[in-house]
Amino acid sequence: MATADIRRIDLVEVAPRDGLQSIAEPVSTEEKIALIAGLLDAGVRRMEIGSFVSPKAVPQMADMREVVAGLGERWTDGLAVLIPNAKGAEIAVEAGCRALVFVLSVSETHNLRNVRRTVGESLDQLRAIAAVMARTPGIALRVDLATAFDCPFDGSVPEARVREVFEATRSIVPRAEFALCDTTGRADPFRVRALFAGLIAADPTVRWAFHGHDTFGMGVANAFAAYDAGVRVIDGSTAGLGGCPFAPGASGNTATEDLVYAFARGGIETGIDMTRLLAVSDRIAALPGGRTGGHLRTVPRDRVTLVR
Template sequence: MTDTVEIVEVGPRDGWQGIGPFIPTPTKIDFLRRLVGAGLRRIEIGSFVSASALPQMRDTPELLAACKEIPDIDPQVLVPSERRGREAAEAGAPRLGFVLSVTESHNRNNVRRSPAESAEDYARLLAAIPPAVMIRLNLATAFDCPFEGRVAADRTLALLDRLVPVRPEAEICLCDTTGRADPAQVGDLFRAARARFPQARTWAFHAHDTYGLGLANVHAAHGAGVRIFDASFAGLGGCPFAPGATGNVATEDLAWMFGRMGIATGIDLAALIPVARDGAALPGGLPGGRVRDALSANPESCSAAGLT
């Protein structure tokens, strides 16, 4: 395998945040250990948000502290504001994912402010945290909005015009929040963004599989030069502020697709499938994906494909 991609595991944040029954913290830590054991390194372990808004995320500081005892894990936490970003940095988070939405309606529904106000918050956060803290910029509704529908590329690019110069070296992730993007749209937007912002060298894609196009959209982003992809084990997840947008693209599905294409992910599918099965069985979870069930029914397929 001469080509490689990085898969960022977001299940412990995106996959769990909408689950009602609280998952015990020791159970979460055990999942983190097992995910690392399957070859995943960068894991979005949770978010620093209001516990009343997302009760499942209330133990993120404890999970962050536990990561110090998990060799090889690279923990990432999601933050929606300067205040929460400061809290995460003070708690020792080595990597922050700052999120804002392209569309006014989704951003106000999500963080109670306009995209312009969130952009100002982003700049203030960067000025406040230590330079060693890694930053990812997540643009939600970059392709489609649950309230406004399809988002024109010009709107996403215009927001990037404001955000990229603040820290050009930040990783930029364009997010298909609703799962309604299509491969042509994904490929076109990434090509346009990479051409317009040559100073931004690291791009990522966050796909949902709500309408069954998650893998196709990832493939399109890869064809446009993207090499970092978010995924959730067992296909768990969805945005609680985007009605119907359940189902992140499954980590095991991405690992299978890229492996069949001869592209290395560093993931041991034979080790990941049992973790995904247990994730799919969590009470209140909404699992997705196909490879988990296929390989559970025929485990030899994994070895035969050379993906162990």
């Protein structure tokens, strides 16, 4: 079982980053700040608020500096930004960010299609990012290992390959947090638990996280399975915002509210107020062009209780 405190979990909110970037229509800076503030008010302690990427690549993230600046006194070090390279890391740190997220795929094909680099080139970028971090003490890094279970192009990803890419990244940034990401949503709870359990048994000192999707209906089950293996950091996207690139209308990211429900009822403290979270969920669901999912938002509010 767990090496970590078994009565608490950190849910990492990704709607402002992974969610909003899936919306083609521009969302105003004010709306982004309001959403982030609403999520903080709901008790979210960790959140990915956006990406310092090229505005050409992701136009939705063009106002990243303004979002960070606009949060003003609401800023906390639990707010993280995705950075694609060392240049992005420099800009993010300059803007005041203290938590960075770097994504590389376990699958070579997916990495090439997603970030237009080989895995080896992504590891080179990670080295350059580590150099930036070395110049500014106190920067936290999370490495997202995308397609850690399944690749949309190559199918099932062998466990040996996951270990190989993980060890390669860890040798560069040994104190980072590492997330196994079920990018396609095709992972099942048996696999999620077994993979994490094996990695945690091999070295219980690594800080692991799980990023799941609900496209195939496995979202909550996979999160439960990851928790069961000892993972204490799990991603969610309020309203399930994020969609699924290959399945229009299908749900994408696992909804934070569904995760809060499962864990809070299980007696696991998330720090999140469901009523406030569902209010933000309604606001997100009202954004034009957003693909949403999740279950809790669709049941009558008077039926939702976290006490059993």
